[in-house]
Amino acid sequence: MPTTIKRILVTGGAGFLGSHICERLVDAGHDVICLDNFFTSQKSNVAHLLGRPNFELIRHDVTHPLWLEVDEIYNMACPAAPGHYQYNPIKTMKTSVMGAINMLGMAKRCRAKVLQASTSEIYGDPEVHPQPESYVGHVNPIGPRACYDEGKRAAETLFFDYHRSNKVNIRVIRIFNTYGPRMHPFDGRVVSNFIRQALRGEDITIFGDGQQTRSFCYVDDLVEGIIRMMNGPDDFVGPVNLGNPGEFTIRQLAEMVIQQTGSKSKIVQKPATPDDPKQRKPVIDLAKSKLGWEPKVPLAEGLAKTIAYFKSIDMAKFRAPTPNY
Ligand code: NAD
Ligand code: UDP
Numbered sequence: 001m002p003t004t005i006k007r008i009l010v011t012g013g014a015g016f017l018g019s020h021i022c023e024r025l026v027d028a029g030h031d032v033i034c035l036d037n038f039f040t041s042q043k044s045n046v047a048h049l050l051g052r053p054n055f056e057l058i059r060h061d062v063t064h065p066l067w068l069e070v071d072e073i074y075n076m077a078c079p080a081a082p083g084h085y086q087y088n089p090i091k092t093m094k095t096s097v098m099g100a101i102n103m104l105g106m107a108k109r110c111r112a113k114v115l116q117a118s119t120s121e122i123y124g125d126p127e128v129h130p131q132p133e134s135y136v137g138h139v140n141p142i143g144p145r146a147c148y149d150e151g152k153r154a155a156e157t158l159f160f161d162y163h164r165s166n167k168v169n170i171r172v173i174r175i176f177n178t179y180g181p182r183m184h185p186f187d188g189r190v191v192s193n194f195i196r197q198a199l200r201g202e203d204i205t206i207f208g209d210g211q212q213t214r215s216f217c218y219v220d221d222l223v224e225g226i227i228r229m230m231n232g233p234d235d236f237v238g239p240v241n242l243g244n245p246g247e248f249t250i251r252q253l254a255e256m257v258i259q260q261t262g263s264k265s266k267i268v269q270k271p272a273t274p275d276d277p278k279q280r281k282p283v284i285d286l287a288k289s290k291l292g293w294e295p296k297v298p299l300a301e302g303l304a305k306t307i308a309y310f311k312s313i314d315m316a317k318f319r320a321p322t323p324n325y
Contacts, residue, residue: 007031009070009112011062011103012077014038016183017117017175019045020223021074026055033068037061040079040321045182062099063091068106072230073114075103078152080119082145082273083188083324089147096151097158104162107169115171115230116159118239120280121149122174130247130281133174133239143275156239163237171229176243176282180219180302181309186320191216191303193325194254195310198263208272210251215281217244218302221295228291236290243282244295253299260303 008025012018013034019041025032026049034046035058049055060066062077078095079085085092100116107114123131124139139149162168179191186196197204225242248256254267287293 005029005031006071007033007069008072008074009033009035009068010074010076011035011099012117014041014043014045014057015076015080016041016045016180017178017219017222018074018076019182020219021076021226022046022049022055024223024227026052030054032056033058033070035060035062035066036077040081040084040184040187042319044317062102063094065102066106070106070110070112073103073107073112074117074226074230075099075114076117078117078148081184081187081189082148084322085148086144087322087324089144092147093151096148096155100155100158104158104168108162108166111169113169113171113230114159115173115226116155118156118172118174119148119152120174120176120241120243120282121145122153122156123280124149125275125277126279129279130245130283131241132283133241133286140275145275169234170237171232172238172240173226173229174239174241175222176217176241176280177214178217178219178222178243180306182219183306184321185310185313185315185318186325188325190214190250190253191306192310194257195261195307196315198257198261198265199307199310201263201265203268204254204258204265205270206250206254206267207270208276209269210254211249212276213247213249213279213281214253215244215247216253216299216302217242217295218297218305221297225287225291225293228293232291240286240290241282241284242287242293243284244299245281245284246299247279247281248299256300256303257307260300260307
């Protein structure tokens with residue numbers, strides 16, 4: 001009898017998204033290897049999985065080669081918050097590019113399927129709104145966000161070249177802003193920043209006028225989309241947008257967080273950051289038609305769950321990965 005249990009590697013598996021993917025795969029009975037260098041995460045995200053016989057944790061950096069035998073790879077390793085990826089921009093580029101080369105090489109050798117966590121950032125500061133997968137983007141190649149944006153763009157190029165030249169079985173997803181439990185409280189991203197500030201009664205910092213928009217996807221919805229993409233038909237390799245098309249200004253988000261936490265925090269305006277995209281919203285027709293996927297959790301509901309998580313943790317137990325929060 002052929003087994004349906006797969007050996008699955010999740011790089012960046014201790015991170016926010018990676019830890020939820022590991023949890024889903026362990027619960028489904030797969031043999032899961034979580035790989036992480038713990039730059040922007042800590043073991044507490046996967047501590048509850050450590051006692052499970054089908055879960056294994058490896059401290060490793062994806063910029064270095066690695067020899068494993070696996071059936072599938074979720075390549076999630078990369079700092080994702082602007083303050084983290086700009087902290088050591090050269091390392092960020094190396095993580096995207098050399099990490100992709102190492103994982104694609106492993107996939108080629110093992111004949112494994114490999115999924116790349118790409119990003120809406122490959123669209124840059126978009127001149128087309130909302131963004132379909134066919135939009136090739138508007139990225140400043142020499143700005144402070146380029147280490148991440150161009151690194152992820154180069155990784156997409158490598159994935160498609162390995163697919164065309166070496167027939168590697170790939171999947172490429174473009175993730176739009178995702179939030180939820182296990183975000184690092186000091187990652188500097190807007191949802192975690194606003195909730196942390198609101199719960200501590202600190203000023204809520206809006207960068208710029210707060211009229212820039214983002215579309216926020218709850219983590220459970222996203223993970224469902226990622227797993228459907230990995231398990232989807234081999235002739236649909238992507239790239240596919242995964243995100244929630246509900247679009248909000250950053251000021252609206254700040255007001256929702258204040259209202260839901262009952263905080264007395266004041267909203268203050270800080271200087272805008274360079275190359276900050278003014279608008280972002282995914283077109284998800286492809287994910288709907290090919291994967292039968294669309295997000296179900298509205299922002300108000302997901303925020304309530306995320307606020308409950310932030311209330312439940314002891315922030316003193318979290319080490320800020322960089323001073324940029
Ligand atoms: P995260 O920072 O919580 O997770 C990234 C993980 O990768 C961390 O555990 C970190 O320690 C690890 N890591 C970083 N560099 C590494 C290296 N060189 N070797 C090994 N491990 C390394 O961020 P996240 O939000 O979970 O993002 C996961 C992936 O999804 C990233 O590739 C990110 O670019 C992508 N993504 C996330 C979002 C989002 O909104 N969360 C949006 C677009 C794309
Ligand atoms: N932002 C903000 N205050 C903060 C953190 C972020 O106003 O404390 C803004 C940021 O300038 C951007 C948006 O919120 O316009 C989303 O930022 P985030 O870092 O979460 O992700 P991005 O989508 O920019 O990668």
